[in-house]
Amino acid sequence: MDAATPGVNALDLVGASVPDRLHEVSLALAPGTLVGLVGPNGSGKSTLLQIAAGLLPGGGSVRWGGRPLGEIPMIDRGREAAWVPQEAQFEFGFSVRSVVAQGRYAHGDDEHGVEEILSRLDLMGLANRPVNRLSGGERHRVLLARALATEAPLQLWDEPLAALDVRHALEVLVLAGEIKRDGRTLLLSLHDLRIAHCLDVVIVLHEGRLRAAGPPPAVLTPALLREVFGVRAEIAPGLVLKLP
Amino acid sequence: MMPPPRVSRAALPAGLLLLAALTVVSLGVGDLWLEPARIWAGLWHHDELAATILWQIRLPRLLVAMLVGAALAASGLVMQAYFRNSLASPGLLGVSSGGAAGAVLAIGAGWVSHSILVLPAAAIVGALLATGAVLILARRGASTERLLLAGVALNALLGAVTNYVLSNFTLSYERNAQILFWLLGGLEDRTWEHATIALPILGAAALLWPLGRPMDLLSLGALEAQSLGVDVRRLRRWLLALATVLTALATAVAGTVGFVGLIVPHVLRLLVGPEHRRLVPLSLIGGAAFVVACDLLGRTAGGLRVGIVTSLVGGPFFLWMLRRQA
Structure with a gap:
């Protein structure tokens, strides 16, 4: 892990564009920040995450830790950034453990830390189960575990919480806190604005454009919520749920 | 549930043992039955009748059968990982038909008499064209329905090509028989020449060997594999080329x-x-x-x-x- 060189951003996007989906989005994420990506359905959140992960060719430039993506060899990318897709479908019955261990591919399949991550995401009891026989929430936890197993300094998660029950969602947020403490960076898309409110930075996408970005209290104003989401609402501060 | 690790470990030696047993039986069974001792004697030319039967007929046929089976099974495995669909296979997707159509055209046009390389080359070209067509048809996601329907369409189209050759080329009886052979798929009268044509299958299999691990990641999603460090474009090109060549060579020597x-x-x-x-x-x-x-x-x-x-x-x-x- 070569996270957090001072003064160098974990992620820089300049003019990221995909025709009809994303228009000239630029942003810079500092190391050690938790960043929420919000916006209505179809606003371009998944597209933005895929561009940031180097998975979708498009206009504009992407830098990880100050390095242009084009200069980073494919195998190194597997150590530098991890991406969690929104859909979790598996055609073949690999065991949960072996799918999580795929996160170590770019590390020469050394299996380092796999057991610990399995237990952190409450997957120990499922470790030998085939992934195509899991529930939706369980499959998402497997994908999160695989992303964490990479130990990548940049984590890009597409709606990681949507399929999870309350307890597992809170555990994932605790893990997010640890990512921040390690000086790593997490960009995650989500719909729950109360959770977005607890993060360091929130980025609002609307119709494929960057609408606002900054500290959540400054960004998630009633006026913006009305304009972007079409709702009259106000974010009440504080999350009531606490882990035992 | 996951298969117990003991089964997995035993599978490779068990498979080799099974293949060895089948080899002995296959060399022994025929119009003249040869017991293992006589097979041994024949292989070293201590028994001239057995030697003739083995070296002229049964060994080349056995070798071609093995190479064809290995090629088709490996090709199916690769296509299933590539399309993330356990129902994908060279036959259903029309790649075998492409190879057969290429071979039939080459026979029908009389090109095969020029060189023994013409037949496999024509099969490879036909299979490549079919693979290209499948890729285009299945580009927007390879659901089972899409893949199978693409295969149905391609198999029908390529069947029309072979039927056209059969009905519209003025063919000698011999060429017609050769074409029918391809359509039915068989191992009769296979010679060392066929075995030689099929030999590059071993090379393709060797190239496939180290791709097992990245294939694991690809079989659970192309974008996911790429995000984990797999050079997906390169891997996919290799896999498709190997699957196509494997199928084409198998088709060139044994038909569909x-x-x-x-x-x-x-x-x-x-x-x-x-x-x-x-x-x-x-x-x-x-x-x-x-x-x-x-x-x-x-x-x-x-x-x-x-x-x-x-x-x-x-x-x-x-x-x-x-x-x-x-």
């Missing part, structure tokens, strides 16, 4: 032999799980054993061609798979 690429990887996955580092070598061995066994069955059942036997076994098996998936 169906369902091997579907059955063998599927049964092996049930036995040892989905890890490709195990499945690649096991598919090669299992495919060889399956085709040798089907050929043996056909020979002892009064001369059924191997393509007919694999289809008789494979058709019901495929329907059973579809039922399980639904």
